[in-house]
Amino acid sequence: MKYVLVTGGVVSGLGKGVTASSIGVLLKACGLRVTSIKIDPYLNTDAGTMSPFEHGEVFVLDDGGEVDLDLGNYERFLDIKLTRDNNITTGKIYQHVIAKERKGDYLGKTVQVVPHVTDAIQDWIERVAVIPVDGEEGPADVCVIELGGTIGDIESAPFIEALGQFSYRVGPGNFCLVHVSLVPVLNVVGEQKTKPTQHSVKGLRGLGLTPDILACRSTKPLEDNVKEKLAQFCHVPLQYIFTLYDVPNIWHIPLLLKDQKAHLAISKVLNLASILNEPSLGEWTSRAELCDNLHVPVRIAVVGKYTGLSDAYLSVLKALLHASVACRKKLVVDWVPACDLEKETEKENPDAYKAAWKLLKGVDGVLVPGGFGDRGVEGKILAAKYARENKIPFLGICLGMQIAVIEFARSVLSLHDANSTEFKPETKHPCIIFMPEGSRTHMGGTMRLGSRKSFFNVKDSKSAKLYGNKNFVDERHRHRYEVNPDMVERLEKAGLSFAAKDETGKRMEIIELPNHPFFIGAQFHPEFKSRPGKASPLFLGLIAASCGELDTVLHPATAHQHPISNGPKNVYVNGTPKKSPNGLADEIGSRISFHVKAAKLTYVLETAQQKTRDVQVGRTYGVRPEDVQAPPQVYRIIPPQVNQDLNQVPPEVNQAYRAVPIPQVVPREVNQVPPQVNRVIPPRVYQRRNRAATPETESTASSSFNPRPEIIVVEYPDDTVAETSLKNHPPDKDKDKDTIMEQPSSPRHRKVVARWLPDEAQRPIIDEAPVFTPSLEEFEDTLAYIEKIRPLAEPFGICRIIPPSTWKPPCRLKEKSIWEHTKFPTRIQNVDLLQNREPMTKKPKSRKRKRRRNSRMSSSKRRSGSSPSESTSSPETEEKFGFNSGSDFTLEEFEKYALHFKDSYFEKKDFGGDIVKWKPSVDEIEGEYWRIVEQPTDEVEVYYGADLENGVLGSGFYKRAEKLTGGDMDQYTVSGWNLNNLPRLPGSVLSFEDCDISGVLVPWLYVGMCFSSFCWHVEDHHLYSLNYHHFGEPKVWYGVPGSNATTLEKAMRKHLPDLFEEQPDLLHGLVTQFSPSILKDEGVQAYRVVQNSGEFVLTFPRAYHAGFNCGFNCAEAVNVAPVDWLTHGQNAVELYSKETRKTSLSHDKLLLGAAYEAVKALWELSASVGKENTTNLRWKSFCGKNGTLTNAIQARLQMEEGRIAALGRDSSSLMKMAKDFDSNCERECFSCFYDLHLSASGCKCSPEEYACLKHADDLCSCDEKDKSILLRYTMDELSSLVRALEGESDDLKIWASKVLGIEHSDEDQTKTSSVISEEKKLKEGSVISEEKKLKEGSVISEEKKLKEGSFDLNIDLELDYQEDLKEEVSTSGGELTASENLGVSVEPINLGFLIFGKLWCNKHAIFPKGFRSRVKFYNVLDPTRMSNYISEVLDAGLMGPLFRVTLEESPDESFFNVSAQECWEMVLQRVKDTSSSLGLPTLSQFEGINGLQMFGFLSPSIVQAIEALDPNHRLVEYWNHKNQTSSDSKDHFISSNCSASLTKGKLFGVDLM
Secondary structure: OEEEEEEEOOOOOOOHHHHHHHHHHHHHHOOOOEEEEEEEOOOOOOOOOOOHHHHOOOEEOOOOOEEOOHHHHHHHHHOOOOOHHHEEEHHHHHHHHHHHHHHOOOOOOOOOHHHHHHHHHHHHHHHHHOOOOOOOOOOOOEEEEEEOOOOOOHHHHHHHHHHHHHHHHHOOOOEEEEEEEEOOEOOOOOOEOOHHHHHHHHHHHHOOOOOOEEEEEEOOOOOHHHHHHHHHHHOOOHHHEEEEEOOOOHHHHHHHHHHOOHHHHHHHHOOOOOOOOOOOOHHHHHHHHHHHOOOOEEEEEEEEOOOOOHHHHHHHHHHHHHHHHHOOOEEEEEEEEHHHHOHHHHHHOHHHHHHHHHHHHOOOEEEEOOOOOOOOHHHHHHHHHHHHHOOOOEEEEOHHHHHHHHHHHHHOOOOOOOEEOOOOOOOOOEEEEEOOOOOOOOOOOOOEEEEEEEEEOOOOOHHHHHOOOOOEEEEEEEEOEEEOHHHHHHHHHOOOEEEEEOOOOOOEEEEEOOOOOOEEEEOOEHHHHOEOOEOOHHHHHHHHHHOOOHHHHHOOOOOOOOOOOOOOOEEEEOOEEOOOHHHOOOOOOOOOOOOOOOOOOEEEOOOOHHHHHHOOOOOOOOOOHHHOOOOHHHOEEOOOOOOOOOOOOOHHHHOOOOOOOOHHHOOOOHHHOOOOOOEEEOOOOOOOOOOOOOHHHHHHHHHHOOOOOOEEEEEOOOOOOOOOOOOOOOOOOOOOOOOOOOOOOOHHHOOOOOOOOHHHOOOOOOEEOOEEOOOHHHHOOHHHHHHHHHHHHHHHOEEEEOOOOOOOOOOHHHOHHHHOOOEEOOEEEEHHHOOOOOOOOOOOOOOOOOOOOEOOOOOOOOOOOOOOOOOOOOHHHHHHHOOOEOOOEEHHHHHHHHHHHHHHHOOEEOOOOOEEOOOOOHHHHHHHHHHHHHOOOOOOEEEEEOOOOOOOOOOOOOOOOOOOOOOOOHHHHOOOOOOOOHHHOOOEHHHHOOOEOEOOOEOEEEEEOOOOEEEEEOOHHHOEEEEEEEEEOOEEEEEEOHHHHHHHHHHHHHHOHHHHHHOOOHHHHOOOOOOHHHHHHOOOOOEEEEEOOOOEEEEOOOOEEEEEEOOOEEEEEEEEOEOOHHHHHHHHHHHHHHHOOOOOOOHHHHHHHHHHHHHHHHHHHOOOOOOOOHHHHHHHHOOOOOOHHHHHHHHHHHHHHHHHHHHOOOHHHEEEOOOOOOOOOOOEOOOOOOEOOOEEEEEOOEEEEEEOHHHHHHOOOOOHHHEEEEEOOOHHHHHHHHHHHHOOHHHHHHHHHHHHOOOOOHHHHHHHOOOOOHHHHHHHOOOOOHHHHHHHOOOOOHHHHHHHOOOOOOOOOOOOHHHHHHHHHHHOOOOOOHHHHOOOOOEEEEOOEOOOOHHHEOOOOEOOEOOEEEEEEEOOOOOOOEEEEEEEEEEOHHHOEEEEEEEOOOOOOEEEEOOHHHHHHHHHHHHHHHHHHOOOOOOOOOOOOOHHHHHOOOOHHHHHHHHOOOOOOOOHHHHHHHHHOHHHHHHHHOOOOOOHHHHOEEEOOEEEO
């Protein structure tokens, strides 16, 4: 991450925010991703409670953050979405630090500004800088930080110190300081003065920061001698000093920086020169120049409370500007103080009253913005009344909407007392009321804040049309009061329309007057999402209505909604400048790009540098249907590679981005147009390279084009060419407004000209896959039936299942609210390109994007590559495969279009030319489909609703929460065949996945039409897939069994070598279709299935499948994983690791989850429980010797053993994995993305980065002593688990204890004969006795363990704890303590490492930093039971070690002390206090406790392991005392009645005596 810090000096208000935003724009134009942070040194937590007179407007973010207005500048300039954490205030930092101090995170240290506050600032910056804000994954490249205030302000001192430290933290080449300063001109002398800047830089350097770049504000450009003087005295290179002089509008600032090559200066400071592109600011330049050259005014009155300070309404002002530029009008804002419109002002200040009303009556439109308080409210009501009665366009925002409602109630309903309870709590007619969830006692952050959905319920309203007739919009809110729901009905009856409401339907969001030219109020703040070039729809409507051009905006089919050109700069005909050729330039400027007066001309767009880039293949530019003699769809820009064999063009034509006014460019014949020229020709003449035209298209060409066409070059301002939406889809009285943003060349905009060619059918001749018809009894158990048919169906890879005739689940998609009103997104498929695709320029291989996982309570999105027809959303993929975004449809609309397409494509006429009604068969459609795929002659583009990432439709099945009625309906909601239930059925290992993953655990819906396809693919993680066909026409499937998967891949590589050479991961893209006929010829076994409505299709692990739709239909799919899948899943994980592909599931988590469930089942079936049911019997069937689950665990164990052995690490590097290692975040290998749930390798140098065991040595170059291997279970524990699944009773008891928390009797414990204490058995799982090891031959030498990898990070020996206790009694003076009475058994977790200093040992023990152990003791919250405590040794700095004891089940219960003894005495005292408060008797023996013993520092095995860390005896105090008592110490470590074979072992890799 690179950081650019912008500071300011001399005076405030210099424009640091605009400067920071402009730097961001410049870097973004260079190809970098940019984020921003604003630091405000004031003590307020946020800007929410600050008066606009103090800091201007409060800007609201999507997440509800109330922030400084500069963040609005960042969002508008950079087109990003920031978070509340992108605004840092002193209040937030201090609140964060104090909260940590209260929690005890500072470990007893004195909390100071340095280092604690400064560290918090730096940590905050680093954390926020990596949050993506531009809609893409991963962190940005550069973070621009603006430090508010002026250098020298007292309140900014901690931030300046922190930023000085931060520049050293990130290092040279990663930090650039831009200092904005003032260079004034004194009128007396008339010269630019540098002294203020010199002093500002001097102060900055005195505070520890040295500027790299100076940005000097001035009225005029800096003179050369002034720059030289600044360079000399400020120690900044001359080329790094830039002038930011006054400009007509702030959009010129990025251009000023670009012209002075600021991007090069920043790139040199940040070492970005190698990756920085030349900035592309063509669109930005055009917009800035256009704004300067607008002359026709539009006058808007802003009636508000804070009109004396324009910054109070900054976003409103910017939104008005964006809209006026879009409408090509010069914005004039008349600020009207609301209070000056009131009657009281007429008496007190008649001049102000007259001036205010004169302004109001002279405007084109009225805007009443948001606000708080009653001052000026009556004036705003009068302004709304004037606009309503005089048909003046009106827009009310937030309070402005509420004002309009009050005025309407007073004037129309004659409720003269109508008011808001904010202004008159006792009013009899409260139109506006306080929201129930608001707070009346706290002001900050208690309003309804952030982005929220508003749903349109009046479809023909102006606001709905302005928003493109969407179902809902997301806009930002900031209000405490709302329209009274009890008055809505009365208001509506009187004529006030509530066009939009919130999701509950009870909170009003938009009001309108239908009989008014434009009278709209919005409860939200649309200004916060307005952007240059993307004006807010409501503001655009206000400006357009004020200009008399609202119809143009509401009906973009005749004129583009966002025109952007004042007219062409130059027009050329055959190279000769013409003012108005053929009427071309007549009335060009205001609404569309250009006219076509003569259809015979060929038009070529070749303009300035960025202009050519804006011209896109397959788009119609600015052609109005009424101006074209030929049909409008004739004119399309087609690819330049057409007719590539011609070389008749002069070399200068190939000069990039030049206008081409050369008469000789176009040869005489139409079919010889040179390939280098992007031209507009009929789409059917040259649909594809070397493709002959049909007679129909030849006639079109001859009638539309002159044999010697002219070239017209239209040179526009450097901006995006305006488009015209040309609608040529079937007639529909309900015009679709969601197609405005779709390319006019999309299927919906063009006639269906391709036709069925039955004589060339290519239907593949392959065998049918099996069909199964379960009985009612068999159908009751879904997984059991799948298990039953698997041996019969898996060899085919696919099969069809026809449910019993009585099973007819209702489909929720046919509910009217969904069918007619819910819109879903689509993709456009080029069917003729699915197999016959030309390779592109070779691009570097990119890794699969990060998987997406969500909690069960939230919606989730399936990862890339999961949907059969889904293509990734990156621009690279769009360009690569052509799966562009299509229109938004309702199901009703999609069905109409699908029927129209199919009827047109398969159209038949009789001898008289009349259309014959008929329906093609599945075989006929199949033959035509493969003809298109294999031997295309026409473009065939269709829609496919498979990329439903927003989940608007949901499942076609009802969920339990939706439809549990107690009637017949319940059988469908609870059925295992309901795809909402299937993945988590008992017996499916997916039930152990905590997150909902769309398409895997959440059904994935597909809406298809004729020829829409799902291409060859394997299910993610090689899972089973069950697909259900809800309604509509058949789907044709093809399956290849998993045994033939490799053969299929080889065949496709053979036939598509260029594509695979360019894209080795082509099969993962899910966009390549391939003929089953070719596969059959290559020896691949392929099978066919025709799925009808109401039927299931099941695909098997590793099986490839593909297919297409025969017409409009709707289906859904989900994955399932019976236990037999585990082997396939492990193979998939290993394959993904080899291919460096991200995973969607943690296979090891599912594997262990299945094992836990099996242990539970076996325990329930054991003699001691005797509980038998269908579920535990099923799990039992997977266990036993050679059971499916047993074998899966055994295979995973062997894999782990082999990988640990291959590392050859000393066993001291083996450590126990923390239980929550991957509970809060996904842990995966940094190299191959292997899931790390079971094991991981780490290093001290990178505590948050881990590797799998295969790539452990690649993690870093540190010494092996600094590296560690984390294991969730030791190899002995996993071996024990295998034996438990095989039915070994002792092992089953241990694992039942772990899984179910069952305590065993002493007799059971004796039978178990564990090698460690019972407490250790429950925690570590080392479950077999040393005698059993010897008996079974599993005790091997340590050398053999190192060789074979059979490590155990736990104590690998039997310790006689009673012997230990005897020694410990003597060390405590013979007095029995609480710990001794308990028979303490300490379990080591982490040995830690030594710090050599006096405080880190005493004569009794060594205290390694990071040491952790576990021990059982009475629970401080409930002394009637025993609980685990974690004892730790922390670093308290100069104080030495800090000892902490934490109740494991309740981490908030922690005890700290610099003495281990006193730490545990605090625990004991707390136990005694709790016992006393609960009335429990206090045990007399609890008069003392041995703290060292409770930590484990007196346990012989732990002592010996710790001593091994100090072989040179550098901890002198401990070793001197030990040497004096060496004769006594031997018995402390070796029990006299323990055999040598049982006492010798290892702890953390240390040999024990």
